[in-house]
Amino acid sequence: MRGRLVLQYAVSAAVIVGAIALWELGVKTGYLKAYQFPPASRIAEGFVEIATTGFPTGITIWSHVLTTVTRILQGYLAALALAIPVGLVIGAFPLVNKMLEPVIVFCRSIATLSLLPLVIVWFGAGELTKVILIAYGCFWVMLSNVIAAVVYVDPVLIRAGRSFGLKGVALYREVVLPAALPRMFAGARMALGVGFMVIVGAEMIGTIEGLGALIMEARTFYRSEITIIGMLVIGVLGFVISTGLAALERVLLPWGATGEGARA
Amino acid sequence: MNRERLTNIALPLIGTLIVVAVWEAASRLGAIDPRVFPGPVTAIAEAAGRLSADTVGEHMAWSLFRVFSGFALGVAAGVVIGVLAGWYRWFGLIARPLIELLRPIPPLAWIPLAIIWFGLGEPSKFFIIFLGAFFPVVTATYHGVTNVDPILVRAARTFGVGGWSLLARIVLPAASPDLATGIRIGWGLSFGVLVAAELIAADRGLGYMIMNERNTGGSVSVIIVGILLIGFLNLLTDAAIGSAIQRWIGRWHGSGV
């Protein structure tokens, strides 16, 4: 079984190396234009440049990453801090939930980036605008997941709690809340994905800092290899963050209920 | 029974009305500055004065055309590649590492590269909308095909069904709930990507319409109405896809996706 896994990784690595080699070859022989398909060698050179002198000069890739991550975290944490308590309250009152449901569904349906022009009018094109957009996108995803997590707690568990005489706030705190945690966690993971998506778009307008700005700026200066580096860094960052969250979930929720059924 | 039905309709309606009324009242009473954030009545009246129905219709038609065509091709490509990768081991071994490598990159991050490859015109927008649908569909299809309950496959084999027939009659239907999930997620992504693409680089479409309004210092009302319109479009199309899926697999799969 282990041998097979090793084999699979080896094949994967071979496929990727092969694709890169083919690409390089295509550029060398002139079939692919170096500007449109910067080969691996050029990407490597670009990476050295961007890691040391930076692009635009003075802003290294690390500081782009830091800027982007800071923006995401600000908006994301603000959204969570608001969505969790609000969701827990709405979820506790079925009547309120039913009344607000269409509003929440609609607000969630609004493509976050479509708010960009409005938020720029309100708050200018600075940092606050980006953070607000991220917070908006994360908030509604988190809110609907928190509500669903509370509403769809397994009724058997609630009956069990009630059979021990629990009711009201005590029932909510001791049974509903912990039972809702896995789905809330899944919601938090989804929300972070949304934040990640929004920031890349938001950074493409009105800034030169951050990964979204980097890849857009590099294109304007015909530095396609830097655009690709930026994309790869975004991908790696997204991968690292989601793996990290999954690990965190295993630590925080050791009973191993993965957030199944939580969907966008 | 009837009463329950009534509250199921009445409560959401009342809730929505209350929220809209609070918005209107807040702007009338001056709690929010109506020049910056007009109430719904003012916003709609003002937007109607500045935009003709034809203009809005044209932007809307462009947006819908882009998103539907990019999405349709993304789904088609996702299904074909997902099925092949799940069904033929050698193809899976080649395709999966490349897909897994590119999947974590959000579709929007492809915008500059799309412009480098295809220029500023329609093809680059088409391409990133395509990506928005492609990745969720291809991963969901692959997952569905490789996780078909082996007992179903064995049951079919006992009737002498194999090869393409097994794929088409057993594996694909069994994988369709996963596929449906992928389609639903893909639609959401395609739509979000569409708006972003139109904001960043376009000369028509709803995203362009609202961004242009702000760039030319136009009316906040138009922006707000545009945003609401985009929201409604997303809501309606998503509901339409949801009910199509329900008709497609709802009867045997039990729940919609």
Added chain:
Amino acid sequence: MTVGREGHSQVGSGAATRVEAEPSAGSAIRISNVTKSFGAPGHGPTVLRTIDLTVRENEFVSLVGRSGCGKTTLLNIIAGLERPTSGTVEIHGRAVRGPGQGQGVVFQQHALFPWMTALRNVVFGFRDASLSKSDKQERARELLQLVGLSAAADKYPREMSGGMQQRVAIARALALDPEILLMDEPFGALDELTRIELQQELLRIWEARKKTVVFVTHSINEALALSDRVILLAPHPGRIERDLAIDLPRPRLRTDPRFIALHEEIWKGLSS
């Protein structure tokens, strides 16, 4: 104890239809004229109609019937988890107004809290605020020992087999020190061997702890192996069809001709 309390001998109008004789003393559960329908009165389906049933103290009673005969609903009403549309349920003479009046419940699915270990699930059962945390833990360990699960105290439900989960659920219900143990097809999802094993466990606990047990099952064998009395429920609407006393000595053998005869009788009662 409620022996000799007034009102004890006055039973609802359906009393005459009861097969079982009027208990002289120590009735643990008294169900009088209970009807349950869902939805608006007169519109929804009637699940139970005019149920009268008295369960004596320390008695082991099984409710048997087809799906839809309302046996689970009846159990939930005794548990105080559901309210009857009309009629009353008393436990030791006190009207049931909700859960936590001395009823412990074991559910069909184990209903353990997945985020708690076995031990903490049992600790949860001790609702008595005057007990210290270490007291609760100590007693919970005793209960786990009683159900033969000392070694699994720190396992999460997910990490246990179905039989182990149901043992923990029984221990948790016993933590309340309930006068009455209500069990809703607790062994229904288990394999035959585990099932028989747990039936024997349950009898042992029942004899050691002196509980009144109401046990819902759709297995005739299970009802016969365990109970002092078997109540047959008929569906649409749910009502008591027969009330059979099972006075076979325990342990009971399925090959015993009397066992077989009773099995046949119940089977006929259910198919009619």
